[in-house]
Amino acid sequence: MNIDAIQNGIVIDHITAGRAMRIYDLLGLDALDVSVAIIKNAVSHKTGDKKDIIKIDSTMPVNFDVLGFVDPGVTVNIIRDGQLVEKRRIEMPQRLTNVIRCKNPRCITSTERAIDHVFKLTDPKNKVYRCIYCETKA
Amino acid sequence: MKRSVIDILDLTPAELEELLATALDIIDNPEKYAHACAGKKLATLFFEPSTRTRLSFEAAMHELGGAVLSVTDAASSSASKGESVSDTAKVVSCYADIIAMRHPKEGAALVAARAASIPVINAGDGGHCHPTQTLADLLTIRRQKGAFSGLTIGLCGDLKFGRTVHSLINAMARYENNRFVLISPDELKLPSYVKKDVLAERGIPYEQTTSLEDAMPQLDVLYMTRVQKERFFNEEDYLRLKDSYILDMAKLKNAKDDLCIMHPLPRVNEIAVEVDDDPRACYFKQVLNGKYMRMALILKLLKEAAQ
Numbered sequence: 001m002n003i004d005a006i007q008n009g010i011v012i013d014h015i016t017a018g019r020a021m022r023i024y025d026l027l028g029l030d031a032l033d034v035s036v037a038i039i040k041n042a043v044s045h046k047t048g049d050k051k052d053i054i055k056i057d058s059t060m061p062v063n064f065d066v067l068g069f070v071d072p073g074v075t076v077n078i079i080r081d082g083q084l085v086e087k088r089r090i091e092m093p094q095r096l097t098n099v100i101r102c103k104n105p106r107c108i109t110s111t112e113r114a115i116d117h118v119f120k121l122t123d124p125k126n127k128v129y130r131c132i133y134c135e136t137k138a
Numbered sequence: 139m140k141r142s143v144i145d146i147l148d149l150t151p152a153e154l155e156e157l158l159a160t161a162l163d164i165i166d167n168p169e170k171y172a173h174a175c176a177g178k179k180l181a182t183l184f185f186e187p188s189t190r191t192r193l194s195f196e197a198a199m200h201e202l203g204g205a206v207l208s209v210t211d212a213a214s215s216s217a218s219k220g221e222s223v224s225d226t227a228k229v230v231s232c233y234a235d236i237i238a239m240r241h242p243k244e245g246a247a248l249v250a251a252r253a254a255s256i257p258v259i260n261a262g263d264g265g266h267c268h269p270t271q272t273l274a275d276l277l278t279i280r281r282q283k284g285a286f287s288g289l290t291i292g293l294c295g296d297l298k299f300g301r302t303v304h305s306l307i308n309a310m311a312r313y314e315n316n317r318f319v320l321i322s323p324d325e326l327k328l329p330s331y332v333k334k335d336v337l338a339e340r341g342i343p344y345e346q347t348t349s350l351e352d353a354m355p356q357l358d359v360l361y362m363t364r365v366q367k368e369r370f371f372n373e374e375d376y377l378r379l380k381d382s383y384i385l386d387m388a389k390l391k392n393a394k395d396d397l398c399i400m401h402p403l404p405r406v407n408e409i410a411v412e413v414d415d416d417p418r419a420c421y422f423k424q425v426l427n428g429k430y431m432r433m434a435l436i437l438k439l440l441k442e443a444a445q
């Protein structure tokens with residue numbers, strides 16, 4: 001399957017197969033008025049494994065924390081005038097602000113208005129994030 | 139600089155030592171501290187009832203020569219009008235010099251601390267943290283045992299939901315050569331994340347048992363907590379287990395002579411009244427120690443805020 005190369009935009013590559021839609025949702029790509037291609041189960045030339053790819057026909061600011069939280073190891077390629085100008089491998093962020101919400105009904109974030117929902121990475125090996133207020137796992 | 143204490147781990151071991159030293163000095167020389175906080179005001183904001191903790195903070199501030207602004211039922215005043223914790227903290231910052239706050243929501247004290255321009259002491263945020271209870275526990279252990287290392291610490295009762303137990307494990311796990319004996323019914327075992335993240339991670343030895351009597355002979359400290367009826371799915375299990383975790387003189391038969399028996403209180407029936415007269419019973423000393431540690435903490439935070 002072929003998708004046209006983009007002239008000015010962003011390619012999020014090496015997404016673990018099946019996670020593209022979660023990234024699409026968390027990045028709010030549904031609100032964009034530009035072409036967005038989601039390629040599922042593409043075969044990686046490097047490893048031969050399946051992967052997902054998202055191509056965005058716009059150089060919008062990307063929340064790298066979302067990418068690092070959902071799928072650390074993805075790469076973000078910035079394309080300008082048809083040329084690759086920046087390639088970045090995304091690591092797990094130390095803190096996540098307003099990306100996800102705390103699920104604990106006893107947490108102050110469930111009642112306090114205008115509060116940032118903040119999680120911190122407490123166990124990088126097992127990718128554990130905890131709410132900074134109540135320490136509940138994300 | 140303004141600084142708040144939300145979790146016992148906000149205090150380094152060196153700072154804990156400083157607080158313990160201050161508390162011991164207060165005990166020896168109360169007159170030296172009688173006017174230490176003159177002209178300062180402590181606001182106690184209690185969004186849920188806790189007479190003992192509030193009285194302890196207020197007694198602490200009075201003994202330091204300071205004044206107390208007390209909101210005993212904050213939940214029915216500002217909060218019922220829809221005021222956020224942040225706004226309440228900002229408003230109270232205009233009136234007082236330091237806040238002690240209890241709130242039913244976990245993390246509420248952190249929210250208040252971030253919004254307030256004065257220090258906030260967490261006096262209990264739901265089932266999350268209660269650092270000044272742990273300070274009371276630590277001073278009690280220090281005064282009774284002389285040190286924080288080389289101790290076998292038994293924790294008995296509700297180890298699943300008991301926040302005082304989790305805080306004490308966190309605090310004592312920072313010292314060398316301690317071991318823990320976790321005594322509880324299967325339904326109320328210590329959560330696996332505490333065992334994994336705190337004990338196993340640091341290689342601290344622990345054993346789990348359901349028998350208080352079997353564990354007794356090896357213990358230097360016994361921390362009792364209440365097995366609450368509402369934690370069980372059915373009354374039958376509760377009735378079957380409740381007496382196993384009641385400490386009486388018969389269960390103390392094989393205990394060490396210098397055992398330190400602690401309880402965060404309030405006690406219902408988990409320690410028989412006959413134990414109160416035993417010299418090993420330290421739970422009322424713990425209450426007094428709580429006041430001294432709160433005095434030391436208020437002093438430290440007010441001093442830092444003035445710098």
